[in-house]
Amino acid sequence: MDKKKAISQLLTTLEIEALLRESKLEEAYTQLNALLEREPGNAYGWYLLGGIYRRQQLWGEAINAYNKAKMIDPDGPAAVAIEAIYEILNFRNTDLMNP
Incomplete structure (x- = not known):
């Protein structure tokens, strides 16, 4: 990857992270989809989308x-992150359930 492309990718990722911190999920989603269309091998992009x-x-x-x-x-x-989701989905505590 050339230096310009790496810097552009980093800036895009930082912009997306800022949107996520601000809970602007739709904007972040749109930018992530555009990023992943250009760079489907971007693991961090897929992680952010998840x-x-x-x-x-x-x-x-x-x-x-x-x-x-x-x-x-x-x-x-x-x-x-995958393991955390499985823990959330498998969480069962019968003491917290209403009869």
């Missing part, structure tokens, strides 16, 4: 996005 889906409780889509990130970068943060 985070958007997770915030919306779209668990299947989140897992799919995290799995794409994990396939590209097995040591990246997506592996932990």
Whole structure:
């Protein structure tokens, strides 16, 4: 990857992260889709997309996005995120249930 492209990718990622911090999920989603169309091998982009889906409780889509990130970068943060979703989905505490 040339230096200009790397800098552009970093700036785009920073912009998306800023949108996520501001809870501007639609804008972040739009920018992420554009980024991933240009760079489908961007593991961090797939990880961020999984985070958007997770915030919306779209668990299947989140897992799919995290799995794409994990396939590209097995040591990246997506592996932990997938496990967190499985823990959320498998959480059962009968003491908290109403009779």
